[in-house]
Amino acid sequence: xxxxxxxxxxxxxxxxxxxxxxxxxxxxxxxxxxxxxxxxxxxxxxxxxxxxxxxxxxxxxxxxxxxxxxxxxxxxxxxxxxxxxxxxxxxxxxxxxxxxxxxxxxxxxxxxxxxxxxxxxxxxxxxxxxxxxxxxxxxxxxxxxxxxxxxxxxxxxxxxxxxxxxxxxxxxxxxxxxxxxxxxxxxxxxxxxxxxxxxxxxxxxxxxxxxxxxxxxxxxxxxxxxxxxxxxxxxxxxxxxxxxxxxxxxxxxxxxxxxxxxxxxxxxxxxxxxxxxxxxxxxxxxxxxxxxxxxxxxxxxxxxxxxxxxxxxxxxxxxxxxxxxxxxxxxxxxxxxxxxxxxxxxxxxxxxxxxxxxxxxxxxxxxxxxxxxxxxxxxxxxxxxxxxxxxxxxxxxxxxxxx
Ligand SMILES: *Cc1c(COP(=O)(O)O)cnc(C)c1O
Numbered sequence: 001x002x003x004x005x006x007x008x009x010x011x012x013x014x015x016x017x018x019x020x021x022x023x024x025x026x027x028x029x030x031x032x033x034x035x036x037x038x039x040x041x042x043x044x045x046x047x048x049x050x051x052x053x054x055x056x057x058x059x060x061x062x063x064x065x066x067x068x069x070x071x072x073x074x075x076x077x078x079x080x081x082x083x084x085x086x087x088x089x090x091x092x093x094x095x096x097x098x099x100x101x102x103x104x105x106x107x108x109x110x111x112x113x114x115x116x117x118x119x120x121x122x123x124x125x126x127x128x129x130x131x132x133x134x135x136x137x138x139x140x141x142x143x144x145x146x147x148x149x150x151x152x153x154x155x156x157x158x159x160x161x162x163x164x165x166x167x168x169x170x171x172x173x174x175x176x177x178x179x180x181x182x183x184x185x186x187x188x189x190x191x192x193x194x195x196x197x198x199x200x201x202x203x204x205x206x207x208x209x210x211x212x213x214x215x216x217x218x219x220x221x222x223x224x225x226x227x228x229x230x231x232x233x234x235x236x237x238x239x240x241x242x243x244x245x246x247x248x249x250x251x252x253x254x255x256x257x258x259x260x261x262x263x264x265x266x267x268x269x270x271x272x273x274x275x276x277x278x279x280x281x282x283x284x285x286x287x288x289x290x291x292x293x294x295x296x297x298x299x300x301x302x303x304x305x306x307x308x309x310x311x312x313x314x315x316x317x318x319x320x321x322x323x324x325x326x327x328x329x330x331x332x333x334x335x336x337x338x339x340x341x342x343x344x345x346x347x348x349x350x351x352x353x354x355x356x357x358x359x360x361x362x363x364x365x366x367x368x369x370x371x372x373x374x375x376x377x378x379x380x381x382x383x384x385x386x387x388x389x390x391x392x393x394x395x396x397x398x399x400x401x402x403x
Contacts, residue, residue: 029056045376053254055377061295068291083290096245099271101264102285106226106252107141109262117187120273129186139196187220192238195227198371199335199342211244223249230254234310234338259292305378309338327396343372356395
């Protein structure tokens, strides 16, 4: 099919949740490149929203997942699953967690974390402790409960009434967090670096205080690492940049390299609160998804992708800051954690710049009118970064000065 026919089908048969999409459909990917139905080649600096961290068609991934595909895709959790056991061990061996549970998405992982926090306190004899404090502008998912946790009214408002028991405070405002705590609070839940709202990192000093507060008040600290996890921020997990450990953290996006999988990871003392039958999933942790996770983690390690993310994130940020003149002076701030990069503009031109980049066959995204959001695959090289920087420069030039 060509793009116009696909667009026709989409508008007739698909629920209109995504509005007018960017008019392209991809049929093939390799490395950091994608090819469209019209045969055109694109460079992907958004990675399917931080999912395709190992790029497209990685031979190790294709090999392992392809073999699993021909052996067994799914069997239920009524039986033991080899790749599930192996992936759980690998995550535990490489993180502060002692136990893992697999679901199918970020929202579902966060639902699991919220359920776990609540049942943990219930089983300790504190049923009144059910409230969770989250951050304004946060994003935790699209289910009714994760919308309740999400600090953005525009997503939640149309679906009220939502799950009760969530309170929002501004990021990096420790006094606000302190005064939000009551005898009903059970946990604090946050993204170490907020992604969806345009890349806003928690300050190290703030997170140190949050961790200490959790210890003092015996609250659980939950990190939503759905986007920051699996190397994106320059460490395998985002919390590892901050020298603190959450009690629970969640994963999804990059974990399966594009095969849907989510994970709730927790310390033993929290994890043991789930008794048999209290949580579950039909698809969660199936052989295919867990093999995909094993392949992704193998590639991350073999190719030092977290380190590459740290280095190239720093490289891109430094280059952008160095040239803060000419059309680059429209950039007022660069917020970066590894290859999770938000470029703040001081003019409302982000949608136009994104469009210009698209015309130049470069995929990036915008958040609102004044933030560009960059989430390249973690396999990019310095040459790829230079190509991006040069393209961005000309997109900015054209937007500001025409031509
Ligand atoms: C994307 C995202 C989610 C939601 O993940 P889904 O797989 O879309 O449910 C939750 N939290 C964060 C931080 C995310 O970036």
